[in-house]
């Protein structure tokens with residue numbers, strides 16, 4: 463996956479910066495206060511995502527063009543489609559990971575909780591807190607298990623040690639990992655199995671209590687048993703947030719997604735061809751591309 467190299471950079475660089483800050487006793491402070499505060503009666507539900515006319519360009523090449531998507535709290539929305547049709551580009555634009563890709567330009571409208579996150583002045587720190595992301599390859603920081611979760615908390619200005627400890631435990635419980643690691647929180651994260659590392663990465667995304675969780679092929683590097691655990695976890699987590707997930711595994715999309723967005727490449731650029739409830743997409747697709755793809759005749 464082409465975005466993976468940028469992921470490695472964006473994971474490593476902030477860790478190094480934050481470690482330096484932690485060592486010098488400083489933390490950022492303003493982010494907790496700057497979270498979304500939807501407070502009117504008709505405010506969108508926390509975690510509501512609406513994408514319209516979204517195009518992601520790499521230099522002059524459109525990775526995806528005029529894409530659209532809607533995702534609500536309590537839902538798992540799966541992005542499916544053949545390699546190179548823009549699924550990861552679409553996903554990465556939702557927490558503006560695309561900002562870190564040299565030469566990448568995003569146009570269109572991405573609304574989270576009714577606010578356009580592409581608007582100038584929108585707080586990237588607040589966005590990263592509200593929208594967590596987990597990648598294809600488990601990528602724990604080269605730190606201890608506890609430090610992997612403590613790092614984002616400190617980086618986002620959670621100063622009280624007791625609060626950080628409670629949130630670390632809660633996130634590990636949410637990720638179904640607490641019983642396996644509670645007795646060795648100081649062990650190196652890289653000593654965990656691949657499936658445990660991926661659940662640790664999910665816990666790291668959860669520790670900031672996001673409203674939206676983005677998963678980019680979270681099971682593709684895992685064995686069937688670890689995959690089943692992550693799928694179970696996704697079904698539990700969706701009760702408290704919105705989940706948007708890229709998967710190449712159509713059976714997985716059918717098992718756990720509430721709605722499916724089908725992407726395709728047309729005229730050299732990725733696009734969304736159809737979106738709908740999972741059963742409808744698999745049993746009564748409207749677009750010929752969806753029919754062919756979901757029946758394994760194309761893609």
Ligand SMILES: Nc1ncnc2c1ncn2[C@@H]1O[C@H](COP(=O)(O)OP(=O)(O)OP(=O)(O)O)[C@@H](O)[C@H]1O
Pocket residue numbers: 463464465520524525526543544545546547548549550551552563732
């Ligand atoms: N960092 C990048 N620089 C240049 N082009 C890119 C970059 N990332 C993606 N692209 C291009 O954008 C298009 C969409 O890529 P993207 O990774 O979003 O597709 P995808 O559907 O997620 O593919 P896959 O399933 O293989 O991960 C492809 O043509 C790809 O080559």
